[in-house]
Amino acid sequence: xxxxxxxxxxxxxxxxxxxxxxxxxxxxxxxxxxxxxxxxxxxxxxxxxxxxxxxxxxxxxxxxxxxxxxxxxxxxxxxxxxxxxxxxxxxxxxxxxxxxxxxxxxxxxxxxxxxxxxxxxxxxxxxxxxxxxxxxxxxxxxxxxxxxxxxxxxxxxxxxxxxxxxxx
Numbered sequence: 289x290x291x292x293x294x295x296x297x298x299x300x301x302x303x304x305x306x307x308x309x310x311x312x313x314x315x316x317x318x319x320x321x322x323x324x325x326x327x328x329x330x331x332x333x334x335x336x337x338x339x340x341x342x343x344x345x346x347x348x349x350x351x352x353x354x355x356x357x358x359x360x361x362x363x364x365x366x367x368x369x370x371x372x373x374x375x376x377x378x379x380x381x382x383x384x385x386x387x388x389x390x391x392x393x394x395x396x397x398x399x400x401x402x403x404x405x406x407x408x409x410x411x412x413x414x415x416x417x418x419x420x421x422x423x424x425x426x427x428x429x430x431x432x433x434x435x436x437x438x439x440x441x442x443x444x445x446x447x448x449x450x451x452x453x454x455x456x
Contacts, residue, residue: 292375293373294323294374294378295341295371295402296321296370296378296396297321297345297370298370299320299348299349299351299368300352300367300368300369301356301365301366302456304355305456308398309398312398313396314369314395314398316394316395318355320351321389321391321392322348322390323344323390325388327380327383327386327387330386331386332386346440347388350436350439352366352367353418353422363412364419365407365411365456366411366439366444367406367407368405369396369405370401370402370403370404370405371396371401372400373392373396377392377393377394378392379392379393401452402449403446403449404446404449404452405444405446406444406445407444408444411439414438414442415442418436
């Protein structure tokens, strides 16, 4: 990827994917984007680029859980939309050590989508349990945290952006 571009991972749901497909862009309001930031590089100095990207991607997948919790009735499948944006559209300044949180300044056009990642049907039961356990996990309940963390046992499937019309 060119130095003037940044790969950003946007947490999403199937409803978010439908809005992207139907509207041609992805509104970023209410999303918690992640990317390889200077703060992440400094914290994980031993990691290579692929490992750093995986950390940012995994955090975006985790950030999809609150989106699912806020949208009852939405299928419990985490989604992550990987996009390549101009560096000027992504702000990672002033972040704590180790963070991958970034701010994206404008809606993301469909043309910027590099890939779409979506939980498979096999993950639905664990993701549903994680969504239900999320409030308790955030309150410090260790058993609930274990339930939420169990979603990390499921790898999200990869889809080319051209496959977006065929996704749920």
